[in-house]
Amino acid sequence: MFTGIIQAVGHIERVEPLAQGVRLTIDAGALALDDVADGDSIAANGVCLTVTAKTGHGYQVDVSRETLNCSVGLDAPGAVNLEKALRLGDALGGHLVSGHVDGVGTVTAFDPAGECYTLGIRAPMALAKYLATKGSVSVNGVSLTINTVMRDVFSINLIPHTLQETTFKHLKPGGQVNLEVDLLARYVERLTHFQETV
Numbered sequence: 001m002f003t004g005i006i007q008a009v010g011h012i013e014r015v016e017p018l019a020q021g022v023r024l025t026i027d028a029g030a031l032a033l034d035d036v037a038d039g040d041s042i043a044a045n046g047v048c049l050t051v052t053a054k055t056g057h058g059y060q061v062d063v064s065r066e067t068l069n070c071s072v073g074l075d076a077p078g079a080v081n082l083e084k085a086l087r088l089g090d091a092l093g094g095h096l097v098s099g100h101v102d103g104v105g106t107v108t109a110f111d112p113a114g115e116c117y118t119l120g121i122r123a124p125m126a127l128a129k130y131l132a133t134k135g136s137v138s139v140n141g142v143s144l145t146i147n148t149v150m151r152d153v154f155s156i157n158l159i160p161h162t163l164q165e166t167t168f169k170h171l172k173p174g175g176q177v178n179l180e181v182d183l184l185a186r187y188v189e190r191l192t193h194f195q196e197t198v
Contacts, residue, residue, distance in 0.1 A: 002096075006081045006166050010026050010031060010079070011027045011077070012044075013027050021068060022075060024060065026060070028058050031082050033054060036054065038051055039051065041085040043081075044081070045073045046139070046180055047067060067101075083141060094136075095136040100180065101180055102181050103123065105177050107120065107172065107173050118155055118156070119155065119157075120155045121155075131154050131181065132149065135182055137154070137156075137181060138181075140177050141178070142166055
């Protein structure tokens with residue numbers, strides 16, 4: 001589990017093809033790796049990945065073809081948001097994030113609003129029902145609060161700190177982002193559906 005509070009911006013340095021996916025070598029940037037061991041989980045752009053080896057101030061992970069098919073940003077060199085897995089007793093500053101991407105959204109707007117920016121995203125229609133005003137959503141691994149929802153498009157206000165500490169400063173309309181909806185919304189839907197069918 002993760003909180004959606006990004007701990008560092010890293011960089012995918014190398015992408016090596018595997019029979020069923022890729023092996024990534026990631027420079028961890030400012031992320032401390034002294035407490036990371038092989039087998040630990042680190043989310044990259046919201047995708048939970050298992051460390052297979054440490055390499056200087058970086059690490060390697062293997063990404064399956066299935067993960068590549070349902071996410072973006074892990075198939076080429078570039079900046080990634082990084083967060084180590086939540087440990088018992090850690091502060092939960094964002095919301096509970098599993099690191100399992102639900103779908104890929106498309107940036108519809110990235111506009112200045114005073115010192116902040118307004119980020120607009122079109123979600124896949126199958127995910128739209130889980131999005132609610134003032135609800136939580138993970139975008140490229142970042143825990144965010146939804147400002148408005150209009151059918152399948154939602155907007156978020158990004159404060160300067162978020163822009164500075166994440167890869168969001170590089171977003172542009174037409175770009176794609178990884179989305180993970182709030183776990184609680186999924187459980188509410190399941191409970192409601194189960195009661196209706198009993």
